[in-house]
Amino acid sequence: MRTRTGIRRIDWIVWSLAAVFLAYAAVAAVPPTEAAKPTAYAEECGACHTAYPARLLRPADWAVVLATLDRHFGVDASLNDTTRAAVARQLGVDPAVASAATTKAVPRITQQGWFREEHDEISAQLLRSPAVRGAANCSACHAGADRDQFDDHSVRIPR
Amino acid sequence: MFRKALIAATVLLAAPALADTPESLMRAYAEQARTTSASYAGPSPAAGRRLFHQQPRDWSCATCHTDQPAATGRHAITGKTIAPLSPVANPNRFCDAAKVEKWFKRNCNDTLGRLCTPAEKADLIAFLLGAKGGA
Numbered sequence: 001m002r003t004r005t006g007i008r009r010i011d012w013i014v015w016s017l018a019a020v021f022l023a024y025a026a027v028a029a030v031p032p033t034e035a036a037k038p039t040a041y042a043e044e045c046g047a048c049h050t051a052y053p054a055r056l057l058r059p060a061d062w063a064v065v066l067a068t069l070d071r072h073f074g075v076d077a078s079l080n081d082t083t084r085a086a087v088a089r090q091l092g093v094d095p096a097v098a099s100a101a102t103t104k105a106v107p108r109i110t111q112q113g114w115f116r117e118e119h120d121e122i123s124a125q126l127l128r129s130p131a132v133r134g135a136a137n138c139s140a141c142h143a144g145a146d147r148d149q150f151d152d153h154s155v156r157i158p159r
Numbered sequence: 160m161f162r163k164a165l166i167a168a169t170v171l172l173a174a175p176a177l178a179d180t181p182e183s184l185m186r187a188y189a190e191q192a193r194t195t196s197a198s199y200a201g202p203s204p205a206a207g208r209r210l211f212h213q214q215p216r217d218w219s220c221a222t223c224h225t226d227q228p229a230a231t232g233r234h235a236i237t238g239k240t241i242a243p244l245s246p247v248a249n250p251n252r253f254c255d256a257a258k259v260e261k262w263f264k265r266n267c268n269d270t271l272g273r274l275c276t277p278a279e280k281a282d283l284i285a286f287l288l289g290a291k292g293g294a
Contacts, residue, residue, distance in 0.1 A: 049237040073236070076268040080261070133238035140238065 018048045040086035042078060046146065050138040054091045054111055061107040062091045066098035068106050110135040122157075131158035181246040181253035185284040191277035199278060207286025210279055218270050220244075220283075228290040244289040253284060 034039070042051045066088055070078040079087065085095035109115055119135065127135050138145035141155050185202055193199045211220045213230065223241055224232040229248035232241035243249040253259055267275040275283075 047239075048234055049239050075236070076265040078261075078265060080257075134236065136236070137238040 031042055038086075038090075041081055041090040042132045044083060045077075048075075048077070049136060050145045052138070056109045056112070056115075057107060059091070060094050062088075062093045063100075064102055066091070066093060067100055067102045071106075073106065074106075087124045112156055126157070129158070179254050179256045179259075181217075181284055181288055184253055184256060184259055185281050187256075187283035187290070188205075188277040188284070192281060202281040202285035204282070204285040204289045206279075207282035207284070210275075210283055211286060213271065216270070216272055219267070220270060222270075228287050245287045247288065247290060253287075 045051055057065070065072070068082055069084065070076055081099065084098060087100035088095040115135075122135075126132060132140040138150070141157055142150050143156060144150070144154055175221060189202050191201070211224075212226070213219055214222075218235060220228075222235045224244045227245050228245040231243055233239070234241060242251070246252040246254075263275055263280055265272065267279075
């Protein structure tokens with residue numbers, strides 16, 4: 001009798017494990033873009049450009065960027081509502097504001113006063129060079145840009 | 160007991176089959192194409208190749224993904240490195256239906272100025288699956 005009970009207990013454990021695993025598989029089958037992933041900003045925005053640190057623009061400016069993703073500097077960078085809300089929260093923007101229609105011009109980090117001051121010794125020619133391809137390509141000179149490392153002594157100007 | 164453990168192990172091993180594959184996505188797009196056209200002949204790598212190089216406006220697929228889809232690309236504006244597009248060279252490609260749809264919407268708009276049809280999407284995947292080296 002004791003043996004039978006022991007077997008039943010092991011059966012129960014095996015089936016519980018199977019149930020837990022099936023639940024895991026069901027969760028894993030949900031497309032990642034549908035879930036509000038904590039890495040949404042780095043994955044979605046960082047796919048095409050440096051995941052610019054949130055502090056480089058004001059929240060109100062980020063809201064305009066997020067509300068105009070379907071015409072994002074000449075390309076379609078649209079996101080579904082769930083993902084856009086996740087990105088908004090990571091940038092410190094109210095998701096409701098980030099989805100409100102706007103006619104405002106899309107703000108550029110490279111046109112901010114602090115950016116121009118920090119880069120005033122960099123020639124337009126260097127910024128246009130094939131190694132850089134424009135001021136938006138932080139990592140051309142700031143190797144740690146994707147990790148938010150922009151300190152002066154780690155800058156390497158490509159020649 | 161052991162039989163049940165075996166069943167549990169089978170379930171465990173079968174889980175990755177829930178994920179999308181380039182082939183399953185290509186078949187799904189081809190199925191969609193068939194529902195709108197009875198004469199649809201199935202995915203065509205040659206048509207996919209033409210689509211990849213088609214450039215009615217500023218950009219083609221090759222502008223960023225290079226003319227070798229198995230090679231590393233570079234974003235035309237930002238200069239950001241783009242991992243190879245061909246699933247032959249990059250196993251992370253075409254294994255998430257929602258992600259694939261997101262990029263088809265964006266990039267068809269950016270290159271063709273319109274959305275791609277299901278037949279075009281199936282053609283493109285067929286082309287990329289055969290893109291080992293140059294294209």
